Amino acid sequence: MPELPEVETIVNYLSTKLVGKKIKAIKVFKPKSFIGQPRDVIGRKILSVERRAKLIIIQLSNGKYLLVHLKMSGQLLISPPRCTAPQPFGAGQAGATSPRRCLGPTKYTRVIIEFDDKTRLLFNDLRIFGWIKIVNSEKLKVESLKFGPEPLGKELTEEYLQKVFAKTKKPIKLVLMDQEKLAGIGNIYSNEILFAAKINPLKPADQLKDQEIKVLRDSIIKILLKAIKYKGSSAADEQYVQANGQKGSFQNHFSVYQKEGEKCRKCRGIIKRSKLGGRSSFYCEKCQF
DNA sequence: TGATATGTTATCTT
DNA sequence: CAAGATAACATATC
Numbered sequence: 001m002p003e004l005p006e007v008e009t010i011v012n013y014l015s016t017k018l019v020g021k022k023i024k025a026i027k028v029f030k031p032k033s034f035i036g037q038p039r040d041v042i043g044r045k046i047l048s049v050e051r052r053a054k055l056i057i058i059q060l061s062n063g064k065y066l067l068v069h070l071k072m073s074g075q076l077l078i079s080p081p082r083c084t085a086p087q088p089f090g091a092g093q094a095g096a097t098s099p100r101r102c103l104g105p106t107k108y109t110r111v112i113i114e115f116d117d118k119t120r121l122l123f124n125d126l127r128i129f130g131w132i133k134i135v136n137s138e139k140l141k142v143e144s145l146k147f148g149p150e151p152l153g154k155e156l157t158e159e160y161l162q163k164v165f166a167k168t169k170k171p172i173k174l175v176l177m178d179q180e181k182l183a184g185i186g187n188i189y190s191n192e193i194l195f196a197a198k199i200n201p202l203k204p205a206d207q208l209k210d211q212e213i214k215v216l217r218d219s220i221i222k223i224l225l226k227a228i229k230y231k232g233s234s235a236a237d238e239q240y241v242q243a244n245g246q247k248g249s250f251q252n253h254f255s256v257y258q259k260e261g262e263k264c265r266k267c268r269g270i271i272k273r274s275k276l277g278g279r280s281s282f283y284c285e286k287c288q289f
Numbered sequence: 290t291g292a293t294a295t296g297t298t299a300t301c302t303t
Numbered sequence: 304c305a306a307g308a309t310a311a312c313a314t315a316t317c
Contacts (some may be wrong), residue, residue, distance in 0.1 A: 001295060032312095041302045053297085073314085127313045131294070170307075179297080186296070237316075238297075279295075279308075 002070040004151065004184030005130065005227035006240050006248065007054050010076055013243040014121075015049035017060070017078050022046075022239035033110035033125060036134030040064060048070040056142065064138050067133045073239040074123065074130030079103045081118035103245045122258035126239055144241045147183040153219050156182070161213050165205040172208065174277050176220075185220070188233055188257050193223045195256045200288045201281045202274075223286040233257075256282040 002010070022045050026038035045061040056068040056076070068076065083102040103122065105112060111123040111132055123132055135143070148164075149155035164181050165172070175181055176190040185193070194201050197217035198210060208216070227233060232248030234240050235258060241247055251257075255265055259282060260273035269286025 003296095069297085071312095073296070125313095126315075127295080129312065168306085174307095177296090277307095280293095 001052060001072045001186055001238060002074065002187035002189065002232070002240050003189050004051075004098060005189070005250065006232035007056060007070070007229050009050050009231045009248065011049050011051040011056055013077065014056075014058075014078070016114075017119075017243070018046045018049055020045065021117060021119070023060075023113060024116050025114040027112040027114070028110075030110040030125075030128060032128055033123065033130065034132050040134055041066065043083040052144050052150075053179055054186070055143070063137060065135050065137070067135055067140070067143065068123070069130050069133075070125070071127070071129035071131075072283070075125070075239055075241055076243050077103050077122040077124065077241070077242050077245055079105070079112075079120040079122050081120075101128050113241075123178070130152070147179055148181045149185050150278060151185060151224055152186075156217065156220070158210070158214055158217055161217055162210065164215065165208050169204040170207050171202045171276055172205045172216075173281060175205045177277075182220075183267055185224075187279050188235065188254075189223055189227065191257045192227075192255060193219045194285060195288060196223055198288050200285070201283050203289070226250070255286065258282065 019271045023042050025042065026034070028034040028038070041060055041062070041064055044064070047061055048059040050059070054069065058066040058068070060066065070076070080102065083104045105122055106124060108124045108126045108129065109122050110125050113121040122257060149160065165175065168175060171188050176185050176193065177187065191201070192215070197212070197216040199208070199216060222243060227250040230250035230253060231242055233250040234247035234288060235251045256271050259271045262271050263269070264271060264284035264287060267284065267287040269284045270278060271282055272285050274281050
């Protein structure tokens, strides 16, 4: 599932490829996947591609923006001109041995944005939870304000975390994943961050000691930066690929995520799995307190 | 085949 | 009323 590192990877790639291009046409195959009137953005140039939390923000030359949320199974892919043959879904994705040479639309392509130079941006989304939305700057501001600070920005201080944690008895893992408290962290990285910080996911947030919060803050930054370095995680059963169709590789560096029953790499304990807020939680009960 | 997985939001419950 | 818990969304996989 795309979280901050995956969205960051996609955004970095798209901004090198899309800035300056003009939108020629938009094809919507699933109405649920595209909110707004395509005619409001056709003929407009792309000025920038940025990220806020797990949102992709495409700035256009008429003061409007295309917001993209990938939710669990969304993909944004750059498709070269004249690549029209439908490709088998698995090609170039989790389980495939090599990336597709030609990234064409699939049965899960919900929206295609075509540019003046004939390249296309494909929005694939198996589960149809994701969306592309046209908004103006007012709406963008409102949406952005709902998120907590960026974990890699300078607003993420120990003091901020102390203040937020002191206010709730919720399990620390749920607080890490709460987008209003901290932007962009989801199930994969909350598990990995808490392992790195040696903190039990179930621990009530208000019980964290200052020293633990200090280590936790360092772990948040360390894990996210490492995941970005490896271009995100294309874990088992995940749809995430980069915008060029290639998988990320941080899944090869997981310590606990999807590792139930395996040995802890620090202490030889066994990795446990439990349900928290309806989501799988992975941790070593021997070295996470 | 029915349970499971999954992020966010809407809707319940306490 | 607010915080916390849970259902809903869509679909593939086991």
